[in-house]
Amino acid sequence: MTMTFQTLAELRALLSDLPMPDPAAIAAAEARNGQLTKPPGALGRLEKLAVWMAGWQGTEKPRADRPQIAIFAGNHGVAAKGVSAFPAEVTVQMVANFTHGGAAINQLAKAFGARLDVHALDLDHPTGDFTEGPAMTEAEVVAALRKGFEAVDPQADLFVAGEMGIGNTTSAAAIATALYGGTGWAGRGTGVDDAGLRRKEAAIAAGVERNRALLGDPLQVLRALGGREIAAMAGAILGARMARVPVILDGFIACAAAAVLDRAAPGALDHCIAGHQSAEGAHARLLEKLGKEPLLALGLRLGEGSGAALAIGVVKGAVACHSGMATFAEAGVAGGG
Structure with a gap:
């Protein structure tokens, strides 16, 4: 993408002037939907999905032939507090697995014809332990945001x-x-036991208290408490918006990245849908905060973009029906309005 940013202030400027969907394309797609050879509303949410895609793609007949999946990997200083069931070196090992095609997301990308890109973000240098201070400097969070922003292929259609x-x-x-307040946002993640969950809750409480002075600004929340991969996902979601590429959100972690943008600029996620509701306890609560109804609920808790990748198939089905079906007039079927 040609546009970029060097500071959080420049990123805020982008957030203040976001591209919007094409109203003429939405109107044309809605008119076409009303003439397709089916009873009105018979395809349920698929009809709304197709019209949503049409608005962002600027065409009466949207497509989903070039989906892109980008996986971002980062290491966290807070992992040293015993908040995960797995050691930090698993991040590097799983990146190798993604690269060699052995992970679940590789199979799902192939199944739905998606390009898959893997971005390892300075894995030898974990973010700072946020219980002791901000996880990232402004330069570090901007670098991660830019990595995601620039990872989006503007020719992708999803x-x-x-x-x-x-x-x-x-x-x-x-x-x-930090963004919404309250308690109970911690879940079992990779499968921590009760003691691990208590350590996790304690780390979150300590991190929020230690960084309280920064938490009035959503972008500073990301810097103080986030990770490079979370920042990169936020940057990618923004990059997709600037390129008018529709986005399918994955699970709890991806939605936390998206929530930063939503709090920084209401409406920043209008180009996003929720691919699924994961088994991570607070994901449903976070989706409610974002105003997103998930397409799928299959008890997944893998991450990797896996639930959103599955939802690519639903979107493909929606646009295939909308763009490929005949109208009543074309098919010579009585019943068109």
Whole structure:
């Protein structure tokens, strides 16, 4: 993408002037939907999905032939507090697995014809432990945001951001706590036991208290409590908006990244749909805060963009029906308005 940013202030300027969907394309798609060979509303949410795609793609007949999945990986200093069931070196090992095609997301990308890109973000240098101070400097968070922003292919017709990072459900829960308040945002993530969950809750409370002076600004929340991969996902979601590429949101961690943008600029997620509701306890609560109804609910808690990747198939089905079906007039079927 040609546009970029060097500071958080420049990113805020982008957020203040976001592209909007094409109203003429929406009207044309709605008119076409009313003439397709089916009873009105018979395809349920698929009809709204197709019209939503049409608005962002600026065409009466949207497509989903070039989906892109980008996986961002980062390591977290807070992992040293024992908040995960797995050691930090698993992040590096899983990046190798993604690269060699052995992970679940590789299979799902192939199944739905998606390009898959993997971005490892300075894995040898974990973010700072946010219980002791901000996780990232402004330069570090901007670099991660830009990595995501620039990872979006503007020729893609659908985008999914996924993640890998031991400790990142702790970071995501801390972000949600800072953005929305309350308690209970921590879940079991990779499967921590009761003692691990208590350590996680304690780390989140300590991080929020330690960084309280920064938490009035959503972008500073991201800097203070986030990880490089979470920042990169936020940057990618913004990059997709600037390129008018529709986005399918993945699970709790991806939605925490998206929530930063939503709080920074209401309406920043209008180009996003929720791919699924994961088994991570607070994901349903976070989706409610974002005003997003998930397409699927299959009990997934893998991350990697896997739930959103599955939802690519639903979107493909929606646009295939909308753009490929005959109208009553074309088919010579009585019943068109």
